Amino acid sequence: MPARKAPDITNYFSAAKQSQQLSEAEAEIQRLKAEIEQLRNAGSTELETQLAALRSQLESTSGVLSISLDQIQPNAEQPRQTFLDESIESMSRSLDKDGQLEPIILIQRENLVLFDGERRWRSAKNLGWQALQAVIIPEPAALHRKALLTSLHREDLNPLDKAEAIVRELSDNTGLSPGDIPRDAFYSSTAIEYSETNECCG
Amino acid sequence: MMHKQESTKPDMQIRLAVISNAGGSGKTTLSVHLAYEMAHRKFNVALMDLDPQGSLTLFCGLNPPEPENTLAAVLKDNFAGNWPLTNCWDEYTNKVAICQGGMVLTQTADELVLHKRGAYLLGDCLTDHPLSHDLIIFDCPATLGPLPLMALAASTHIVIPVQLEPKSIQGAAHLIEWYYFHCKHLRLNPTPEILGFVPNQYDSRRAAHRQILESLPQQLEAMNIRAFPAIRDSAEFVNASGQGLPLHIYRPTHSAKSDFKEIAEHLASLMRKENQKKSKKST
Numbered sequence: 225m226p227a228r229k230a231p232d233i234t235n236y237f238s239a240a241k242q243s244q245q246l247s248e249a250e251a252e253i254q255r256l257k258a259e260i261e262q263l264r265n266a267g268s269t270e271l272e273t274q275l276a277a278l279r280s281q282l283e284s285t286s287g288v289l290s291i292s293l294d295q296i297q298p299n300a301e302q303p304r305q306t307f308l309d310e311s312i313e314s315m316s317r318s319l320d321k322d323g324q325l326e327p328i329i330l331i332q333r334e335n336l337v338l339f340d341g342e343r344r345w346r347s348a349k350n351l352g353w354q355a356l357q358a359v360i361i362p363e364p365a366a367l368h369r370k371a372l373l374t375s376l377h378r379e380d381l382n383p384l385d386k387a388e389a390i391v392r393e394l395s396d397n398t399g400l401s402p403g404d405i406p407r408d409a410f411y412s413s414t415a416i417e418y419s420e421t422n423e424c425c426g
Numbered sequence: 427m428m429h430k431q432e433s434t435k436p437d438m439q440i441r442l443a444v445i446s447n448a449g450g451s452g453k454t455t456l457s458v459h460l461a462y463e464m465a466h467r468k469f470n471v472a473l474m475d476l477d478p479q480g481s482l483t484l485f486c487g488l489n490p491p492e493p494e495n496t497l498a499a500v501l502k503d504n505f506a507g508n509w510p511l512t513n514c515w516d517e518y519t520n521k522v523a524i525c526q527g528g529m530v531l532t533q534t535a536d537e538l539v540l541h542k543r544g545a546y547l548l549g550d551c552l553t554d555h556p557l558s559h560d561l562i563i564f565d566c567p568a569t570l571g572p573l574p575l576m577a578l579a580a581s582t583h584i585v586i587p588v589q590l591e592p593k594s595i596q597g598a599a600h601l602i603e604w605y606y607f608h609c610k611h612l613r614l615n616p617t618p619e620i621l622g623f624v625p626n627q628y629d630s631r632r633a634a635h636r637q638i639l640e641s642l643p644q645q646l647e648a649m650n651i652r653a654f655p656a657i658r659d660s661a662e663f664v665n666a667s668g669q670g671l672p673l674h675i676y677r678p679t680h681s682a683k684s685d686f687k688e689i690a691e692h693l694a695s696l697m698r699k700e701n702q703k704k705s706k707k708s709t
Contacts, residue, residue: 231634231638232641233595233596233638233645234641236595236599236645237599237602237649239600240600240602240603241649244602244606247606247609
């Protein structure tokens, strides 16, 4: 007869613990996404003013064009990396109801790359639209694309996205891989800023 | 789209689903004794039997009901709000009522699967035709089918009775996975809280029971789930249920009745807290 040992119930709960952790992580993601959206909305007024100026300048030089959605590429350097489903949905409703109010802004490279309007582009695809009204930035070098990306968009970025944009910028300029760039300096300063932002908003 | 479960329940009402996916884990025993303990603390309690076996009818000393006087009638689309409630142990208390179950619920379970509001039906009924009781206890069948799912969606809390045996513990662990999956899938907001585990039929003479009772709290603590004190094994529970009475009435001096004290106190403090919130709001 085999020796009787105490029943070990540890293993029974491993899948249950995973379910719980997954559920908590999902709730945390939802919370953080909503917070990012809130931070972005809080700081977006100045950006909107600058974008409007750029848009009208481009409208007067090269006019508004209708660009097929197939020709438009998302911007890999888009500093905003978080898009709430709800935010895309509300944009879709707005496009569907009122149509496109402002042209999107594209950069002319090998392809037409989104500079401003990713939310509208994603929503238009969801709605099954064929094309969007757009203005095009013809000379990326002359317009200091990177400077624009960091200075224009920086205002309405959450600190994490901002930190990543800076890492990318440094890496482009120095040839270092992003992993080699010491992170402590500005990650800690953005962390301070992040907590300050939260204090002022909370 | 989100189904926000709007509720018009009284502010302090707790809806407690007693769920386990193993037979004989003590769901009905726990339901009945909690109902009595809470009535003793001056709370009004409604017991609802979601089990086709209709064990609550037996434990409450009632006769099997006609189908139109069961929970099955409540869940019909033409339900007009006249809840079929019968008083329990009315020589001893006027604070416990029961909505009986029965075999007709097997048919209800089949219909639920096709109903557009399926899992939300019981919650809908309680929203459209609210009950004023402080505590509603859903006694669920021993499988994780459509009926317990409906209880989960209608509940504010769940409690999980277990036997101190590997099969029952493993079943309860699966129940936790089921809980997380369905809270998300049904988009329950607010999510029902897990009140805790209640070990049942604890026989301190058995080494395996002692060992499991000792190691269970540690497992649960890792998940921030409370382990309530064990309810001891006693033939008198069986005898009391045969008489349709809680132990407290059947053998008022029996020491096992104190085993329910901690969970009853916990529930009472939850309801008082809700009450305080309510009165703060109104001042």
